[in-house]
Amino acid sequence: MNTSRKIMLGFLFIILGMGIANPAFAAGATVSGKVSFEGAAPSREKIKMAADPVCLGAHKDPVLSEDLVVNNGALQNVVVYMKDGLSGKTFPAPTTPVVIDQAGCQYHPHVFGIQVGQPLEIRNSDATLHNINAQPKLNKRFNIAQPTKGMKTTKTFDKVEIPVPFKCNVHPWMAAHAVVLDHPFFGVTGENGSFTLNGLPAGTYTVEAWHEKLGTQTAQVTVADGETKTVNFSFKAK
């Protein structure tokens, strides 16, 4: 075994060690799968940004709406999370913030999961005014201005809520959605529609998939420690 391998192995042990210390990263069980969209994918609308030259100037190509994105049958921007099965367990809020950036007059990411008490860092990377109008029903609402490029504001949510909508009134096409949970077992589907929830305690769960336009679907799954199970979801046009 050469030195570099020894070092690598050392790192591996350190990572495993961290995993044991933190229940969220225990070897645990894994639930993964894919979210698909049945039927013909609707065409995405072109967003008209002409009202603000800063927005218009930020894009070479037309910007398409993000509220229903399907790639070869895979459904993007679905938040998949454990809905039931974790009661009695508590998970400390990470101190690492979730970052939502306003760039090119779009929210990045468009949908995201966040834990109760976890900081949400809201950034403005545009040289134009954005207002971040968060309209939760259970959590504290806020509507704050970020008029300058580089501005950052940190907010937290103190209650589980699905979803918390965000909008910008200055740029009415801008919308984002947060799913606020009291545990770290959530993921958001990317272009290929897949998600992975790992480090789960063994148990029986209700998994829920949430999409901003198509609503929710749930599935039951039982996993043993170290086991990986597949749960797939399929949404239809409403």
Next chain:
Amino acid sequence: MCLSSSIRWVIGLGIVGFLGSPTPAFSDADLAAGKDAYEANCARCHGPTGAGDGPDAKRMFPKPRKLAEGIFKFRTTASGTPPTDEDLFRTLSTGLPGSRMPDFQRLSEETRRNLIAYVKSLSPIFKDQAPEPIDLGKDPGPKEASLAKGKEVYAQLGCASCHGTAGRGNGPSAPTLVDSWGSPIRAANLTQGWNYRAGSGVKEIVARMMAGIDGTPMPSYADALSSKEDAWHLAYYVHSLQETPHWNRTIEAVKAAGSLPADPEDPKWQEAPRTDLRLSSTVYQQGEIQPTSVNAIGVQAVYNEDAVLFRLTWQDPNESREDPPDAVRLFLLQDRRLKFQVGSLRSWPAGPDAPALDVCSWSAKQDSAREAEQMLESNDSEITSGAASSSRSQDSYADGVWTLLIKRPLKSFHPGGVTLSTKKPFLFGAVVFDGGNGERDRRRANSNWVDLVLK
């Protein structure tokens, strides 16, 4: 100093009361009294449970607040937190100009305090969250405040996105604004101090800016300002944008020395006093009010031996020349007494028995005097009770303001039309259509009848 002991006692009690409980806790008795007062005074608009669904609610724009939802516009507290008792007391006691919320000065202060206790019981927000008052900083006073700095801050903060460069509520984002319930909402026209909902003073402007106006697109700038001084500079600047309205019940037409003014910028207009007329609308569709957007029109008039020339200015957030176009009609009545026969301009065109009205029409669709006259014909064919007067017009639109000249001969061209003279007052009325707001036919903003006097 020689105060009687009882007066000393009263003053002492006042101070103790003030220091001891600036926001007194309310007893059950207060709540019960508040509930009675609510049902008598508030429920017809705000609804019996505070759901904003009282029997009169649909007939209003802006809509009555859904008190039960706990989203309050006029606060001195952080965005998303409830208002203070004093914030609510202020709204209740001074009303909200530009909305149908009256001031409730006719109720005793005690009743108003009881009402606040009851209103707070309608929404859980007052139990779940404490108000977080915002430090508004210190008023530097008008001498220390810098309008130039305020103007800079106005640009930095992007105020113009909604409120427009000159503050006329015509910024690029203004047409798409919606409130938290998805209903269209207008950016405040900052030049109309008389129409600011919760006060047009510098301190109130600072409060709106720092706290935001919850439930509307107006965000809190508390974290966006580099200093509290900037907020005050900005507020003084915004305050300086307010134009003093010239409300009057009489339009005085002045006699031109020589020819009539050649165009809207002719210095002769400086001699003609301006009268501002409030405009309002009461058009309903399925019981729901169809809001109109132009809320005032300024009128000046100059005449000579042949004709009277009206100079009209009004604020309209967008220039609409087509489908439907922006438009104005001026009405004249020969005799003041006819007012009672004709009734309100809101009901025009009235039934077939009503006296014919003498009308001057202008539409933004016309682009030459020749076409204007043709338009006049076609417009007036729609008016069953109207009689047209020949008129020529000049119009211009710049940054939210229409300026229009309408010329009308003193003598009527039509039987039953009005012939103007210096002998007596005539009646004058105006209706304004904002084409960009879909206004046509009965959906329009109407003035009351006022006197027109040729001096």
